[in-house]
Amino acid sequence: MEYRLPLAQMQHNVAQHPDKTWLHQPVNRVWHTYTWGEADEQARKMAQALLSNGLSRGDKIAVIGKNSAEWFIADLAIMMAGLISVPIYPTAGADNIKYVLEHSGAKAVFIGKLDKTDALAEALPSDMLSIAFPYPTLPCKAQWNDWLQEYQPLQTLHQPEADEIFSLIYTSGSTGLAKGVVVTQKNVASSAMSAAKLLVSNDNSRLMSYLPLAHITERCVVELPSIYSPSDIFFTESLETFIHDVRHAKPTSFVSVPRLWTKFQSQILAKLPNKKLQFLLNIPFIGKLVAKKIRTQLGLSQASLFGSGSAPISPEVLLWFHGVGISIGEGWGMTETSGLSCCNIPFNLSHVGTIGTPQPCVEMKLSEEGEVLIRGDAVFSEYYNNPQATQEAFADGWFKTGDKGKINADGAWSIIGRVKEQFKTSKGKYVAPVPIESSLGRNTDIEQVCVMGIGRKQPIALVVLGEGASKNRAEVTQELQKTLDAVNRELESHQRLEHIIVVKEPWAIENELLTPTLKLKRDKLENHYGHFLTAALQTSIVWEDTM
Template identity: 25%
Template sequence: MREFSLPALYEVPADGNLTDLIRRNAAHHPDVAVVARKVGGEWQDVTATEFLAEVRAVAKGLIASGVEPGDRVGLMSRTRYEWTLLDFAIWSAGAVTVPVYETSSAEQIQWILGDSGAVACVVESAAHEAAVESVRDTLPALKSLWRIEGGGAVETLRKLGADIGDEVVDERSAIANADSPATIVYTSGTTGRPKGCVLSHRSFFAECGNVVARLKPIFVTGESSVLLFIPEAHVLGRLVEIAAVLAPIRLGHVADIKTLTDELASFRPTLVLGVPRVFEKVYNGARAKAQADGKGKIFDKAAATAIAYSEALDTPAGPSFGLKLKHKVFDRLVYSKLRAVLGGRATHAISGGAPLGARLGHFYRGIGFTVLEGYGLTESCAATTFNPWDRQKLGTVGQPMPGTVVRIADDGEVLLHGDHLFSGYWNNEAGTAEALSDGWFHTGDVGTLDEDGYLTITGRKKEIIITAGGKNVAPAVIEDRIRAHALIAECMVVGDGRPFVGALITVDQEFLPRWLAEHGKPADATVADLREDPELLAEIQRAVDDGNAAVSRAESVRKFRILTTQFTEDSGHVTPSLKLKRSVVVKDFAGEIEALYQR
């Protein structure tokens, strides 16, 4: 099949913007808890009426500080209540939110705030504030900087806007129309410089409205809840934020993923959204604990039963009587405890950002916790396909979102069409023209559609690496920096579907003799002789550290392997123009890559 679409289930407003949602909630669900925040270690509900009032108060401060309609405002923080509050306040002031990952390097901060022309920025911590201040002299448009922790950004803005009336905010809120930019989300590109994806209010209405409508049984106002723990700087985090407000359902935030298990137990969400790495950690953690308690064999048998049970659900006959009996026993012994780790109430999860894997999908469905895998990009406002709650096909990334079209080009590339798409890259007409053609977005991914319109991603035309945690990594930035070291001939970043970024490194044979002499090494020593030499490893580490300085922690190289061979045209690893043939390197050095990820 070459093309598939489903009719829209949600009517995108002809006009208006996302601030209409919080006013609608206050009018129609005034006493419903739409957000929850941690106060003194306890969850405190915020009703629709209270949330609207808090958003207005902060928006008044932004207006009083000089933020004008259409201005860009940076927001650099971990996921927390204030992120959602500030996001809606920025829109209520008529401005555009520019997310900045809280792990971003000073260079990345400078580029994002500078390229977007941000006039103001809210950061979370003193470290974030120092990072912005370190490049502030290169940001002439940046007039205001507020800090949440220790700086009382929210309270400061409330006080700034104390003399501004509600009618001023309401006027500002009405300025942006459906096609006005809501946010500029910077995503990694193959050239190294992050590209600013301009997503309109219409994009989010189309995206979130149709997601909620298709998954309606798990988005029930007054009953359902979701705990957001992925970065709100990521477009997938924004999907959760806005979909929860649109539904509306109760939304909680977790800033530190290290406390996720405790937060799940206390918040008890009915819906969980995460990246595959989260679900892998839950599985691996449970298995490790079982082994430590001497129950490893029981856990492994339970896991095998869960997978077999889920696989049998897809057969005409279904699970056998014996399999059902084993499943029931393990449900009492193992599965119920695993569901308790996930809060005890959730029956479904949505996974995106990277491939989940059929085996893990079957395991979770087998324990009574169905993970619905989806696929999307920043340019498609997060999900563009996902598995419906009632017609899941494990191993696929689901059907097109209602109201959108997926097409497979002649070369296998996945093309997208719909209101959810971005309008272009900020300040980048060439990039926009390359990505958007006749209303179709060229994803750079390769895939197939089955007879029911379910998409399977089989590869990527572009070179972006996506880690198991869903982080997009552009290899060029860090590779170029590491390669700049005189001792390094070539560097190739790896980590697709892996827990962290690693690198394969070759040593420059022309510079090696000089380095050997300077460090008192035998003149005839080879790279193979010195592969584990502490001084050589330390020298390479310094180059890696320099490369890591240009990227965020999530994109940084954690481990590297020094290769004893070279990447050359003769070896088939580089093109005549000396570009790496990544797929060939990955294939030929699969053993070295595996070694990077062995414990």
């Protein structure tokens, strides 16, 4: 199939509506707006600056920083100059940054807003060309605003072919060194066009860009779809201003990850306990007012489409949000599949707990072992400079995702865990943790959960409580016991949980218990809490701070 590639689509937009707004960036609580024409002019100047500073077609350019208008513009400039972007997570450690820069062969780096600069300062080669976005950040060899003044717009843009590299994207991974996924222009065009048809509701669509742009989802579900179906993009200034920025933007579509959806849920329940909330929601007229107030407080009063991806989310959490008028369609995809490959959008209530149906840019099937296999225009074809990993990743032209799945009678797909995440108990029985973790999500006090059990007779569940959990420990213990009993009744004997352990410390990127995309780092969690796997625990509900 022929696709209009991202840069060509961008130029089409500039020709059609140069004065229409596109990017909205808050700086010191003042909103700065860029039209399509203004963004194009800045990108052309940056492209000319890159070429004038010794870079040439095919060179790799790293980008590290939190989301901003300049990140989008730099991405365009890199394409305009015929270069290849290498995004790096702004939370990455020094070793990871050093590895990506060296492995990719990056010759320059754009540096944006960072919460901490120590890791990058340690990893950045002293002789590398560094360009600072116009925010407080590391000292750099060049400044964004200086280049805008110094250089004229590039007149003749590079015209990429469909099979040219769009970006080298290093998988965040929960174990081992990241692999560089070679994503082509055709890969992202096919994926972004499919996503745009789903996520962009009308000519006045507004989207938020706040999930890491180093992750394929943000680029192929937000950035590029906003080009294919022109939409206003709003950025956030900081974590502290996040809700205020969402309220300002009033997005028409809102995509998040399970960790943030459960965080929203906890914040709501901290103000209004769940029993009282459910009582109010069931009162005619009053229920609608309460639900509308919740959506308004979150800044989502005008959103008609909601998505969740990157990691599994509990069906009970989805049903809870559906009750307040936020119907979240779960999606699934990988870096290797250029983002969204399968989703429950448009939202179908009967498909809650599934990832819906495949997108037009891919086809999917199950192997004999139940592993999800995928191929199509959005699927990558190689890992960068890693032929062995490439060979191991494919079988007869199908990419082996590593996810275990099933196809339901109505055609919806479900992911039931990672092939390698299964663990064996001391009884020699295999347990898949994800479905059990999903079932525990019915308890609204639980914000994070990890099931483990290597070497134990029975699995255990570690949980982090949310802000909305009662301060009455006896009451929480009683509710957790009810949840444990209910979940165990639904499990086979070898899967039943022996204990729920309430841990003291939330899991975060900063303590290296979550990946940059907020997935569980199971190996790190097992190392951190490994003593529970051998401990003789006296009660079925255990509080770590009493041990």
